Amino acid sequence: DQQVKQNSPSLSVQEGRISILNCDYTNSMFDYFLWYKKYPAEGPTFLISISSIKDKNEDGRFTVFLNKSAKHLSLHIVPSQPGDSAVYFCAASGAGNMLTFGGGTRLMVKP
Amino acid sequence: NAGVMQNPRHLVRRRGQEARLRCSPMKGHSHVYWYRQLPEEGLKFMVYLQKENIIDESGMPKERFSAEFPKEGPSILRIQQVVRGDSAAYFCASSPPTGSHEQYFGPGTRLTVT
Numbered sequence: 019d020q021q022v023k024q025n026s027p028s029l030s031v032q033e034g035r036i037s038i039l040n041c042d043y044t045n046s047m048f049d050y051f052l053w054y055k056k057y058p059a060e061g062p063t064f065l066i067s068i069s070s071i072k073d074k075n076e077d078g079r080f081t082v083f084l085n086k087s088a089k090h091l092s093l094h095i096v097p098s099q100p101g102d103s104a105v106y107f108c109a110a111s112g113a114g115n116m117l118t119f120g121g122g123t124r125l126m127v128k129p
Numbered sequence: 130n131a132g133v134m135q136n137p138r139h140l141v142r143r144r145g146q147e148a149r150l151r152c153s154p155m156k157g158h159s160h161v162y163w164y165r166q167l168p169e170e171g172l173k174f175m176v177y178l179q180k181e182n183i184i185d186e187s188g189m190p191k192e193r194f195s196a197e198f199p200k201e202g203p204s205i206l207r208i209q210q211v212v213r214g215d216s217a218a219y220f221c222a223s224s225p226p227t228g229s230h231e232q233y234f235g236p237g238t239r240l241t242v243t
Contacts, residue, residue, distance in 0.1 A: 059236075
């Protein structure tokens, strides 16, 4: 059972435009959500997170939105840059500290 | 301020051999987590350790896999009698002792079983 899902395996965006990556979860016990970026042959790099008591968190070009009633979160990157091309993972955390990851979305930003 | 260190970066083992993967957490971090990533999949939690204690091993296969985080030295993930299905990228992450949800990952060890 996949508790965290990223339904789009890939996304292609023009440089300068907005990238929107989506994530859905099923477990209502999750209370913290994170986004990681991963390049090939490297470990995931933490990008931004949000607590379940908030609905938005912003850090520079990155904004995460959380809709608890829909069990949905999204990561907005604006403006998108070619260096943003990577695989993005959504992750969720509950009481147990462990992270449950989605399957990832490959973002390609075209110059 | 060194990040999470993992070694080796690449490890090749024949079926039946043992694999030992090492992880040194970030300075000041006392919580260590191991995750496995199979090709074209997301990361899957294996085990959560604090110094000298296994806190949660619910994601660890019951046989052949073990993990430790001794008082001194790195955390070790040990896989005995490896099989081809163990081929994957193994990532270690660490977090500070203050209950932070953010985990910081190492570069991973790519295990290939031939």
